[in-house]
Amino acid sequence: MMDATLHDAVAFFRLLADPVRCAILMKLARSDERVSELSNIVRQPRENVAAALADLESAGLVTSRISDVGAGERYYQLNLDQLQQRYASAGMMIHPTLGQAIAAAEEETAPRAKPRILFLCTHNSARSQMAEGLLREFSHRAIDVFSAGSQPGEVHPLAIETMDSMRVDIRGQRSKHYEEFLDQHFDYVITVCDRARETCPVFPGLKESIHWSIPDPAAVEDEAERRRAFHQTATQLANRIRYLQILIERERRDQAATR
Structure with a gap:
């Protein structure tokens, strides 16, 4: 058997x-x-x-x-x-x-030009802000990472608190409109909410547009559940970002091998 x-x-x-x-x-x-x-x-x-x-x-x-x-x-x-x-x-x-x-x-890594990544959501207050901070920390600043939104507000206090619990400081980040970045080059634009995907502008020269369908933790009404939702969102983002780094590094090695 x-x-x-x-x-x-x-x-x-x-x-x-x-x-x-x-x-x-x-x-x-x-x-x-x-x-x-x-x-x-x-x-x-x-x-x-x-x-x-x-x-x-x-x-x-x-x-x-x-x-x-x-x-x-x-x-x-x-x-x-x-x-x-x-x-x-x-x-x-x-x-x-x-x-x-x-x-x-x-x-295995080799020194090459930094990839540029932009995270987009609607208010640029929670999901995209946490994603920006996590990728910057995980990559040890080897990736230029930014975030923005279609209706920017303020960085959510629970986003800051949740990142603090993961030893990631996002206090220096601010909410920004994506129009600030329309004339800049990015290798990857990643939408982290469904509404942002539907309204995402075109970025010329973009290597790839990626979507992660992640619910908004700030929309949870109960306070205790909202805190849990922020931590769940942070964990999901961390897992996806670590895997994204592997994919990006693999592609960079493949490109270097063909030169």
Whole structure:
């Protein structure tokens, strides 16, 4: 009878072996998308994409949430923690040092021009401000990072408090309108709320536009729940930003190798 760990590894590799599911995972690793968008990206009928998403959700590799903008629309997002756990476990089944070799390869860096990243949300008060602070801290300022909004207000006190608990100081940040940045070059523009995605302006020369469908923690009415929501949002942003750094560094290495 097959060992349970081996069975899980086989099931994981079987999921990845399907071209549609694999293509969806690759896209969701970068940006949250709706079914219609995924259908266009992977060039498959909506029903095929919906079936693939159902398989991935059943396996815990993908989650979804209702859009803050379109009624009945859902954004699908990669469950990074679950994917990393399943990937590490399956890799160890092949060779015990595989996970270590992958980790070591991701840590290799070379001095190159700094990437420029802009986080956008509506009020530039919570999600985008925390994302800016986290990426600046995680990258040790090796990435030029900014944030802005379509209706800027003030940095939310709970955003500052939550970042303090993670030893990230965002007191020097301010809310800004995205118009301040329209004449600047960015490699990546990342919208962290659904409304911002719908109104995001065009930035010439942009390498990639990315969307993370993250609910607004400031919109939670109960005070205790609001504090929890801020910490959950910060944790989600931290996980996604760490993975984004891996993707960016991998692309930079690939580009350097082709020169």
